[in-house]
Amino acid sequence: MTLxxxxxxxxxxxxxxxxxxxPHFQAYSVSxxxxxxxxxALNYVKENLDTTLSYRWSCHMMVCGSCGMMVxxxxxxxxKTFIRDLPDKVRIEPLQNFPIERDLxxxxxxxxxxxxxxxxxxIRQDDPPPPDVEYNQPRAALYKFKQYxxxxxxxxxxxxxxxxxxxxxxxxxxxxAMAHRYNLDSRDQGKSQRLDILADHDGVWDCSFVGACSEVxxxxxxxxxxxQQMKVDGAIEWWKQKLPGGKS
Amino acid sequence: xxxxxxxxxxxxxxxxxTLSAFLFPAxxxxxxxxxxxxVPPGLExxxxxxxxxHWVGKSxxxxxxxxxxxxxxxxLRVVFHDFGVRRDKAVANAVYLVAAIGTxxxxxxxxxx
Numbered sequence: 001m002t003l004x005x006x007x008x009x010x011x012x013x014x015x016x017x018x019x020x021x022x023p024h025f026q027a028y029s030v031s032x033x034x035x036x037x038x039x040x041a042l043n044y045v046k047e048n049l050d051t052t053l054s055y056r057w058s059c060h061m062m063v064c065g066s067c068g069m070m071v072x073x074x075x076x077x078x079x080k081t082f083i084r085d086l087p088d089k090v091r092i093e094p095l096q097n098f099p100i101e102r103d104l105x106x107x108x109x110x111x112x113x114x115x116x117x118x119x120x121x122x123i124r125q126d127d128p129p130p131p132d133v134e135y136n137q138p139r140a141a142l143y144k145f146k147q148y149x150x151x152x153x154x155x156x157x158x159x160x161x162x163x164x165x166x167x168x169x170x171x172x173x174x175x176x177a178m179a180h181r182y183n184l185d186s187r188d189q190g191k192s193q194r195l196d197i198l199a200d201h202d203g204v205w206d207c208s209f210v211g212a213c214s215e216v217x218x219x220x221x222x223x224x225x226x227x228q229q230m231k232v233d234g235a236i237e238w239w240k241q242k243l244p245g246g247k248s
Numbered sequence: 249x250x251x252x253x254x255x256x257x258x259x260x261x262x263x264x265x266t267l268s269a270f271l272f273p274a275x276x277x278x279x280x281x282x283x284x285x286x287v288p289p290g291l292e293x294x295x296x297x298x299x300x301x302h303w304v305g306k307s308x309x310x311x312x313x314x315x316x317x318x319x320x321x322x323x324l325r326v327v328f329h330d331f332g333v334r335r336d337k338a339v340a341n342a343v344y345l346v347a348a349i350g351t352x353x354x355x356x357x358x359x360x361x
């Protein structure tokens with residue numbers, strides 16, 4: 001059986017900082033089999049129509065998180081966005097809220113720095129167990145944070161977040177979801193250390209719970225929930241620190 | 249780095265939001281009933297005054313009004329931010345001042361009942 005093909009009109013944002021004074025759209029007409037994803041169409045353009053087009057991709061299977069772009073205005077993982085679900089005219093732009101490096105490639109330095117600030121690794125106050133002993137973790141404890149481990153840092157949530165768009169000093173959804181993943185981990189002892197940073201002024205409080213981050217997440221992570229739970233943790237931590245006998 | 253003081257107003261906002269989400273539908277339904285002339289027994293003026301006159305009633309009313317005021321204040325502050333008003337400090341001072349005055353007035357009037 002041969003697959004039906006459709007003629008897709010792609011409007012792709014192009015920007016070469018060395019030549020262009022501002023970004024512009026370029027149109028490509030691509031004959032696409034119905035089972036193609038947008039990433040396949042872009043690869044077709046790159047291989048057959050225009051070798052100068054720049055975009056990021058690697059795995060083509062929703063694991064690497066590098067092919068996040070705006071597809072018809074929606075932050076999407078282009079390897080997971082299928083032609084069959086789209087109209088004949090598709091506009092592809094780089095992720096919103098980020099500076100453009102070139103064409104569909106954005107500068108991610110800011111969020112990389114923010115991910116570091118979230119300290120997404122296990123922090124221990126006690127000595128770690130000896131190397132030949134494993135950390136034991138009951139299944140129920142794993143399920144508390146498991147969904148947050150699914151984040152692939154595609155940054156679609158930052159492109160969707162209106163607060164990050166308004167104020168880039170906001171630490172943002174993915175970094176906070178990653179931090180919350182470790183705060184909820186029964187092996188971790190770094191929650192109050194993380195909250196000192198993440199519940200500070202440009203931390204969790206700037207989130208106004210729009211929830212767009214959770215809606216666009218291609219891995220069904222729920223950063224909005226993580227942030228609200230961290231606000232509760234932050235509020236409790238504040239009282240713990242201020243009440244008499246609390247830690248300074 | 250330390251936990252921001254925003255956590256305190258957020259705590260009041262969250263508590264007020266949770267409480268009013270539960271209570272206000274009931275309050276609206278009761279208002280509609282009263283407006284339609286069907287005053288449920290127990291909601292007559294004398295009963296309500298007796299409720300507001302007892303210290304348990306006073307405390308409950310104070311808690312609901314106080315938390316709702318701070319919820320509204322913080323929500324307004326966020327709305328201003330979302331509409332692009334970039335004077336957060338001035339907005340925060342104004343809305344929290346109104347909430348604080350409202351809190352004091354609530355306490356005063358409840359005390360006088």
